[in-house]
Amino acid sequence: MNIAHNNKYVFKTDEFEYKFTFDRNLSKYELRKITNYVRQKAGIETDSFPTPETTPTKEATNRLTGLPNLHHSIRKTLQKRRKQHEKFRDFIVCKDSLRNKKRTRLVLSSHRVLGVQIKKDTPVYEVALSQISEVEIRGGIIKELWLFTTNGTRKVWQVPPDTGPEFKDKIEDEMGKPIRRNKAEVDADQSLNVSRSELQSLMQNLDSYDFEYFVADLWEERGWDTEVSPRSGDAGVDIVATRGHQSEQKQVIQTKRYGPNTSVGGPEIQQYASLQLQFPDADEVLVVTTGSFTGAAEERAEELDVLLVDGRELTLLVEDHDFTAVLSSYLTDAQKQQG
Structure with a gap:
């Protein structure tokens, strides 16, 4: 099957020839869709590819990549409060070491660190990366993530011993990146x-x-x-x-x-x-x-x-x-x- 460009597309098989003219060049997805249409008409097996209904949306692919296992209510909260250009990187499940509150998802984005709880419309904790002065992991068997801010405050979270240190490194890596602007x-x-x-x-x-x-x-x-x-x-x-x-x-x-x-x-x-x-x-x-x-x-x-x-x-x-x-x-x- 041959395809000629310059907005003119010719699909040829042994028995059929289809010609299409458009006012612009088509994307690969559009070309593939039309190719499958021609294949069906010609009785040729079609290629498998995601349809618009099953293709992930921009919201799913660009806003919450890296957070596939996050609770749906927390995903909804983050989507509603996402800043322009903000990308969500990772999260861990932790507890507030000072107040021993219920479990919190500590979420890292390209702009900030947020503490979000299930069925809460607003974050219980939020700090911009630009306001974090230092990040530390302390403790022995029980690991704690310490966040120090530029205004002299601190926040302590009890974190999993296996993923806590890695999450701390990811925060520091994100702190070293320029903040997106518009x-x-x-x-x-x-x-x-x-x-x-x-x-x-x-x-x-x-x-x-x-x-x-x-x-x-x-x-x-x-x-x-x-x-x-x-x-x-x-x-x-x-x-x-x-x-x-x-x-x-x-x-x-x-x-x-x-x-x-x-x-x-x-x-x-x-x-x-x-x-x-x-x-x-x-x-x-x-x-x-x-x-x-x-x-x-x-x-x-x-x-x-x-x-x-x-x-x-x-x-x-x-x-x-x-x-x-x-x-x-x-x-x-x-x-x-x-x-």
Whole structure:
């Protein structure tokens, strides 16, 4: 069965030929659905794939990933009180060591630590990661998780001896990540009144890890849901972006925070094109850089169907979405002066 692109799709079998024309290119999910329709008409066995009714929703896949065994009433509470960009990472069952209250689920997200109880509409405890100054595991047979805050308070939880120390490490790892931002969460007065070349230079001054988060925030502003990979074990992918419900689109994004005299070359594009093999359900592979691409890189990208966003195009996206205040929130005073 052959498929021709450019919005025109031709499905051929030994006995039938079906032609479809659409006003846009179709996602892989839509193509597969139509392919199965043609197979049914031709009497050919169809492929098995999730239908819209059984495909996990964005809410299930993006909001509460990592919490598959959490009680449904607690999941409902977290979904209602989820902040923008917030991703829930993990949880443990514990007790309040000081008050010996009933069991509490201590939940870790990309923004905070929450204590949530079954059939409670509001968390019984909440602290932002930015307000945690130190995390410790104390005790012998009975382990306690101590959370110290920047305002001098502390909270002590009795935790399982096998999973408590691991949960403590996950909190510390999450504390080391930049907090996701959007325009509503930053002061509009932070907007940068600079030229395009200066704007591009400021992005080149970002820390590489901060740049990943900045690009993810910009893609969220453009209507995508994004997940930034950990610093280790990301298999070369910096960001996974998805949007849509029944016919979900997925992009895998590699970011390169390069200076003005550094370009992404052909061998790098060859390497990043292989991400399609690691993520076969991805519709597009993107490489986003603050620098430029060599001629060889552009040729390889066209051959391998890799999308490129260079520093000039990225600067235009920042301007089009009025995103300079968010960029400013990532920059230190020293980085702004360097720009």
